Amino acid sequence: MTKKISYTLMYVMAIIWLIPLVWTFWTAFRPKKLALSPSITFDFTFANFSHVWQGAPFSTYYLNTLLVVVGIFTVQFLTATMAAFAFARIDFWGKQLVFVLFLAQIMIPADILIFPNYTTLRDLSLLDTKLGIMMPYLASAFGVFLLRQMFKTLPYELDEAARMEGCNLWQILWKIYVPLSRPAYISFGVVSVSYHWNNFLWPLIVTNSVENRLLTVGLAIFAQSFETGAQWSEVTAATIIVIIPLIIAYMLFQRQFMNSFIHSGIK
Structure with a gap:
């Protein structure tokens, strides 16, 4: 019952x-x-979609969003992988303390850091640039935590066998740990891509030009424009244009997404 x-x-x-x-x-x-x-x-x-695509530079928004999302995930892939391997398999002084401090980033809302991040980008002359959008997110505490949990589930015997074959730490990481952690990387990729694809506040603050505007900001401007005000068919069509890649990606990788959390021990 x-x-x-x-x-x-x-x-x-x-x-x-x-x-x-x-x-x-x-x-x-x-x-x-x-x-x-x-x-x-x-x-x-399908006229609503045609009107939306012609009424705003969504092709530019798509290209900008793809560049930002792929750029962020590529750098996060490298930084999270190396940090997670260090926390999972390398002993060094103060490792637990450093890991706790690293995880503290998860508990800090990103919106709190908007002002200091904006000031830093202004001093570096990176406002209204794609690199400026990406910089605060090039490291991911969640990614490090997820991959560390996954790496710790792999048996030490794999390391020993690889060392007997003459592999160094770098080769062990990229030839053994990364391939065997594919579900965790897919899960992390889905989380990272969906977050930055949907991110609105930070791109809104740091971008002013169409050349650097992302889909979420472009959608908001389109929905509030005079021409499309209260035109629900066109606004919802624009929304579908923005969200459909994420829906397709999740449908393709949902099984790996769930399995990664099960195998990594995250409840």
């Missing part, structure tokens, strides 16, 4: 969560005159 109640609540919560997404898709394909109509008809059109 308890299990049935739990499953029922789970399905109810899932349906509640899906309602806004379903409404967004439904409205995006509806003609303008039927966007808010309570009647259910099967009149659909």
Whole structure:
């Protein structure tokens, strides 16, 4: 009986969560005159997407977002991998203290650091640049923690066998630990990419030009513009354009995403 109640609540919560997404898709394909109509008809059109794509430089926003997201994850991949390996397999003085201090970053909201980060970028003349958007996120405490947990599950015998074959620490890391931790990297990639794809406040503050504007900021400006004000079909179509890559990515990697947390021991 308890299990049935739990499953029922789970399905109810899932349906509640899906309602806004379903409404967004439904409205995006509806003609303008039927966007808010309570009647259910099967009149659909792709004109909303065409108008959105031509009404704002979404191709530029997409390119900027891809460059920023891929750039951040590439650097995070390198920094998190090396830091996680050091915390998992290398003994050095004060390792536990340094690791605790490193994890403290997870408990500090990113918004608190906006002012000092903005001041630093201003002094470096990096405002309104893609590098300026990326710089505060080139290291990830969450990534280090996730990969460290994954590395600690790998047996020490692999290290010993690799050393007998003449491998050094660098080769052990990149030839053994990284390939065997593929689910954790996929999980970290999904989290990192989705966070920075959806990041709004920081790109809004540090960018002013269309050449460096990201999708989230472009979507907000498009939705508030005079031409599209209260045009729900076009606004929802623009929203679909922004979120569809994340939905596809999650559907492709959801199993690896869940398995990584199970294998790394994170509850």
